[in-house]
Amino acid sequence: MDIDHNTLVGFAKSWGLFYLIALFIGVVIYTFWPSNRKRFDDAKRTILDEDDRPWR
Amino acid sequence: MVQQLTSGERQNALVILLCVFVAGVIMAALGGSDPLGMHGVIILLFSAGLGALVSRSFYEPEPDPQRLSQYYDDPIKVGIALTLAWGVFGMFMGVWTAAQLAWPDLAFDAGWSSFGRLRPTHTTGVIFGFGGNALIATSFHVVQRTSRARLAGQVSPWFVLLGYNLFCILAVTGYFMGVTQSKEYAEPEWYADLWLVVVWVTFFVLYLRTLARRKEPHIYVANWYFMAFIVVVAILHIVNNLAIPVSFTQAKSYTIWAGVQDAMVQWWYGHNAVAFFLTAGFLGMLYYYLPVRAQRPIFSYRLSILSFWGITFFYMWAGSHHLHYTALPHWVQNLGMTFSVMLLVPSWASAGNALLTLNGAWHKVRDDATLRFIMVAVVFYGLSTFEGSFMAIRPVNALSHYTDWTVGHVHAGALGWVAFITFGSIYTLVPSLWKRERMYSSALVEVHFWLAVTGTLIYVFAMWNSGIIQGLMWRTYTEEGTLAYSFLDSLVAMYPYYIGRAFGGLLFLLGAIVAAFNVWMTVRAVPVAAVRQADVPDTGLAPGAAATPAE
Numbered sequence: 001m002d003i004d005h006n007t008l009v010g011f012a013k014s015w016g017l018f019y020l021i022a023l024f025i026g027v028v029i030y031t032f033w034p035s036n037r038k039r040f041d042d043a044k045r046t047i048l049d050e051d052d053r054p055w056r
Numbered sequence: 057m058v059q060q061l062t063s064g065e066r067q068n069a070l071v072i073l074l075c076v077f078v079a080g081v082i083m084a085a086l087g088g089s090d091p092l093g094m095h096g097v098i099i100l101l102f103s104a105g106l107g108a109l110v111s112r113s114f115y116e117p118e119p120d121p122q123r124l125s126q127y128y129d130d131p132i133k134v135g136i137a138l139t140l141a142w143g144v145f146g147m148f149m150g151v152w153t154a155a156q157l158a159w160p161d162l163a164f165d166a167g168w169s170s171f172g173r174l175r176p177t178h179t180t181g182v183i184f185g186f187g188g189n190a191l192i193a194t195s196f197h198v199v200q201r202t203s204r205a206r207l208a209g210q211v212s213p214w215f216v217l218l219g220y221n222l223f224c225i226l227a228v229t230g231y232f233m234g235v236t237q238s239k240e241y242a243e244p245e246w247y248a249d250l251w252l253v254v255v256w257v258t259f260f261v262l263y264l265r266t267l268a269r270r271k272e273p274h275i276y277v278a279n280w281y282f283m284a285f286i287v288v289v290a291i292l293h294i295v296n297n298l299a300i301p302v303s304f305t306q307a308k309s310y311t312i313w314a315g316v317q318d319a320m321v322q323w324w325y326g327h328n329a330v331a332f333f334l335t336a337g338f339l340g341m342l343y344y345y346l347p348v349r350a351q352r353p354i355f356s357y358r359l360s361i362l363s364f365w366g367i368t369f370f371y372m373w374a375g376s377h378h379l380h381y382t383a384l385p386h387w388v389q390n391l392g393m394t395f396s397v398m399l400l401v402p403s404w405a406s407a408g409n410a411l412l413t414l415n416g417a418w419h420k421v422r423d424d425a426t427l428r429f430i431m432v433a434v435v436f437y438g439l440s441t442f443e444g445s446f447m448a449i450r451p452v453n454a455l456s457h458y459t460d461w462t463v464g465h466v467h468a469g470a471l472g473w474v475a476f477i478t479f480g481s482i483y484t485l486v487p488s489l490w491k492r493e494r495m496y497s498s499a500l501v502e503v504h505f506w507l508a509v510t511g512t513l514i515y516v517f518a519m520w521n522s523g524i525i526q527g528l529m530w531r532t533y534t535e536e537g538t539l540a541y542s543f544l545d546s547l548v549a550m551y552p553y554y555i556g557r558a559f560g561g562l563l564f565l566l567g568a569i570v571a572a573f574n575v576w577m578t579v580r581a582v583p584v585a586a587v588r589q590a591d592v593p594d595t596g597l598a599p600g601a602a603a604t605p606a607e
Contacts, residue, residue: 009387020369027365031358040361043274044353047202047344052488053126055204055271 057130058113060123065210069110072215076103076222083247091233092247092307095226102222127200129489131213135193136482136489138221140572142189143475146181147565153178154558158551168232176231176243182470183241183334185224190478191337192217192259195282197485198344199263202279203270212262219255223248235307239322241329242296246309249297256290277360281340284368288332296325316383323378331371334469338477339367339406342430345481346410349427350420355412359405366402370395377448380457389450396448403441410434425501429480432509436472440465455531460553461523464516471512471564479504479571486575496577500570507567514560522553 030036058066080100087093153174156162163170200207207213227244230236236243244252263286267275299309313321347354354360376384376392411434414421421431443465447456456462483501487494495501529549532540 009385013387023365023369027362031361039274040357043272043276044347044357046272047276047347048351048353052201054200054206056125 057134058110059116060119060130061210062118063114066110066114068211069214070107070114072211073103073107073110077107086305087307088305090306091230091235092305094233095230095235095247095307098225098229099222102225106218124206126206128207128210128213129197131207131217132193132196132485133489135189135196135217136486136575138217139186139189139193139478139482140568140575142181142185142224143478143568144565144572146178146183146186147561147568149174149178149181151558151561151565154554154561158554158558167234173231173234176236177228179241180224180227180231180243182475183329184227185221187334187338187474187478188220188224189217190341190481191282191285191333192220194341194345194481194485195263195285195337197489198276198278198282198340199266202272202276202344203267204272205266205269207262208265208269209262212258216255216259216262219251219258223252223255226251230307237297237299237309237311239296239311239325241326242293242322245307246297246299246301247307249293249299253290253294256286256293260286260290276344277354277357277364278340278343280364281336281343284364285332285337285340288328288336288368292325292328292332296321316379319379319382320376320384320388324375327375327378328371330469331367331374334474335371336367338474341477341481342406342410342434345477345484346413346430346434349424349430349480349484350414350417352413352417355409355415359409363402363405363409366405367399370399370402374399374448377453380450380453393448393450397445400441400445403445404438407434407438407441411438425498425505426480426483426495428505429476429483429508432505433473433476433480436468436476436512440469440473443468455527456523459523459526459530460519460550461527464519464523467512467519468516471508471515475564475568476508476512479508479568482571482575486578490579492578496574496581500574504567504570504574507563507570511560511563511565511567514563515557516560518553518556518560522550522557525549525553 058069061069077100080096080098080103083096084093084100085096087096152162153171156171156174160171163174167173196207196213223244226248230244230248235245237245242249263283267279267283298312300312301309311318343354343360373395374392376388377396378392380389380393382389411431414427414431421427446452447461447465456465483495486492526546526549529541529546530539530543534540
């Protein structure tokens, strides 16, 4: 099969769409996964802790 | 600074500097009178100067092993100083070039000071000098604090910071000599580009190794943005700068890309430089310094994740909107236009997230000029991302492209968003970094804020007016079907706006000078003894360590 301009256009127009949709679904699942909630809540609060030394 | 390195690390630093020095000597010998030779001399002087600095402290006693249980802040401090120095330089060059457009005699009839050579010294000075140093310094700060881990290296942070500045020096001195690849925002020639690859890969590895040391279970979202910035800038830089030198004794090279592919690669690079250099990295700053300054957690952490993935994956495809009505295939133009419009969603999600974080703390915004810097940055971020999406629509672009509207849009982003978030971060960072209670003068922060706001508004409004007038004059036809205005007519119409723009830029420059003075006085003048907070540990600066929790 010759790889010409139209082949690449076809590839970009089909698989580009599929991979972006797959990415979207993946991100939404990760973001709203129930067991991640605590992890995210901790992350957004702990940066405000006052101590200024690396943990050991 | 050097005293904080062990003797082995001092040796390593000297070996690296020696290698750079030898490279400089070789370039100087091969290049001769070509700009490449001049750059060889600059490289050897740069490395010799740093070598002298290291050698001077070479036999000083070994550092306190206790330092490893503290954050490594020395490179950040130098990074802040370099940020401000480049900021003042880059903004001065901006005011000068702006003034040249109104009064062309300011080029003084010399080659090195002609508009074409000075203009990239402004863009490189502010984007890479000011913005890049700010990104490196704050990323070192944020990654350590949010990971609760010290930087994973003693020499490599210096290599990244100083190596990057060597790149910036090569870039800017090259422009004065007429060295350019003729690619906007990627002007430096092949040898400087190769050097930046080495520096940037070191930056990437250092960042990853520091994250790998983290004690927090989750990588805070600000680090995601900094990682995106580092990874994508590496990819963009390498692909866009693939070039073949005319010879190894000359600065000139030719890109391997040809025709419309070259244009597409360049604007894929150019727009993602805006996306990942001027947006993602600074969003990293926003997601850390805004919560810290406001003392409120980010409104929605989940929203910050969603907008992160939206921004990274949408921006990648937006570059072709720079090439509307060109030889670029129509569907690629449509692709860029569509993704640019979709980008509004994650961009406004970030802006909304930041504003909702401030919701309920507006009294702090009113009282604290530093927080106001961050708030204004968010507002301009929202405005300029809306404007950008709008201008990417093809018929709108027909009016705006090649006019000053583009310049106004860029400066709404670069002054209003990038510089405001940088100054807000610096004012948050400097007192905590140098263990001071506050900045030397909060009145001067206030003065800076109003200079910056006024300057930005004057600048942006001047360019909006001038851009739309230009665009309309260039497309106005007479009844006979000929153009109603000559190009010179439109130039005359620009004159008052160019003066206004130079004045707005001047105000912004004055604000940056005030900031540099204020930071300098904070470091120099406020007595260290003023600090006695239980949550601030001893860094060796303050005699009599305070109690340190969470050990």
